[in-house]
Amino acid sequence: MTMKNTLKQSGVWGTSSKPNNFKAAVIRLTIYYTVGVFIILTLFSGLVYGLFVQSINEDMREDDVRTEKEEVFHSEIKENLFDILLLSDTLLIFIIIFISYFFSKETLEPLEIAYQKQKRFVADAAHELRTPLAVMKAGSEVISQKERTVSEYQGFVSETSEEVERLIKLSNDLLLLARNENDTKVSATSISLSDILKKQCEHIVPYAKIKQVEVHSEITKGIHIHGKEDEVIRLVLNLLKNAVDYNKVGGAINVSLSKRSNSALLSVRDTGVGIAAENIPLIFERFYKADSSRTQPSTSGSGLGLAIVKDIVISHGGTINVSSEVGQGSVFEVEIPLI
Numbered sequence: 001m002t003m004k005n006t007l008k009q010s011g012v013w014g015t016s017s018k019p020n021n022f023k024a025a026v027i028r029l030t031i032y033y034t035v036g037v038f039i040i041l042t043l044f045s046g047l048v049y050g051l052f053v054q055s056i057n058e059d060m061r062e063d064d065v066r067t068e069k070e071e072v073f074h075s076e077i078k079e080n081l082f083d084i085l086l087l088s089d090t091l092l093i094f095i096i097i098f099i100s101y102f103f104s105k106e107t108l109e110p111l112e113i114a115y116q117k118q119k120r121f122v123a124d125a126a127h128e129l130r131t132p133l134a135v136m137k138a139g140s141e142v143i144s145q146k147e148r149t150v151s152e153y154q155g156f157v158s159e160t161s162e163e164v165e166r167l168i169k170l171s172n173d174l175l176l177l178a179r180n181e182n183d184t185k186v187s188a189t190s191i192s193l194s195d196i197l198k199k200q201c202e203h204i205v206p207y208a209k210i211k212q213v214e215v216h217s218e219i220t221k222g223i224h225i226h227g228k229e230d231e232v233i234r235l236v237l238n239l240l241k242n243a244v245d246y247n248k249v250g251g252a253i254n255v256s257l258s259k260r261s262n263s264a265l266l267s268v269r270d271t272g273v274g275i276a277a278e279n280i281p282l283i284f285e286r287f288y289k290a291d292s293s294r295t296q297p298s299t300s301g302s303g304l305g306l307a308i309v310k311d312i313v314i315s316h317g318g319t320i321n322v323s324s325e326v327g328q329g330s331v332f333e334v335e336i337p338l339i
Helices: 003-010 020-063 068-142 152-184 195-210 229-245 278-282 305-315
Strands: 191-194 214-219 224-227 252-260 261-269 320-326 329-337
Touching: 020 068, 020 191, 068 152, 191 195, 195 214, 195 224, 195 229, 195 252, 195 261, 214 320, 224 329, 229 261, 229 305, 229 329, 305 320, 305 329
Parallel strands: 214 252
Antiparallel strands: 191 224, 252 261, 261 329, 320 329
16 A cells, blocks of 8 residues: 555654744843842942941041041042942953853753753654554545455555554653653663573574574673663664664674673674764664665664663663764674673
8 A cells, every 4th residue: 555655755744943942041041140240249349338438537537637638639549449349340240241141051051952852852752653643544534435345454454553563662662761761770680681682683583584684693601780681672672673674685783792891792783874973973862863874664663762772771870882884884882780
């Protein structure tokens, strides 16, 4: 059925980017900082001037015999002090405005970044949810217009089932990400990373054969870590599936597990299309999908796989690194502390 492909190609989610208020907030915060410091500075300068004038007046009262020259001198001192305080306060105000703007921008910048990420996340999630729903809705409208053959009904049911599976997977991925955000503690359960990796490599072989990709593994036995077994399985499976999906016909993936200092080192190397250098920092963002050169027609991921991988790695106290070259393949290396 071509309807599904047409809907997916035309279902590009466009969100109108309204001008955000962060720049206005920076200006308002700058004004608040400046006004607050200005009030303190004015009170301080007034106090200094008042105490100084009071001291001069007391000296003049103690001096019974005052010449006109002395009075003029004292008056000039007061005027000079006033001018100095006024000039210094004026210069300080400009400096304070600049510093206030800098600190206001630094204070609000993380909030703006978080807001933009959340906004993009909501828009991408809505798009990923809308596409399968649109496919099912359009299919049901077409199938109900007139009597259909059994094969047409079966085709519609099969297509609907695929979209439901996609929605279920997307929902599970979102729930997992939300759970990892709210609970970063990992239960101290000893699990065999060697056994998990060996089993998942065996499981991925049939899928890799369909894609005409070979799987090679070199796994050191007896490597154990603290962690949640279901999450570590998800981590391994996502890395393996990613390596197969973005590989070339006749390509291969090489999986290895070894010890490095006090960590388990998991490496997944593929001979696929690779990742452009400018895209590497972005691939772990939720719903991020690289350009068309990396997007294969056979892949139907939501862009959450590597985001989930990173969250799981971090929750287990590990790190993940990527090296890649366009047209040559990619290497994903995960380090997780040993028991």
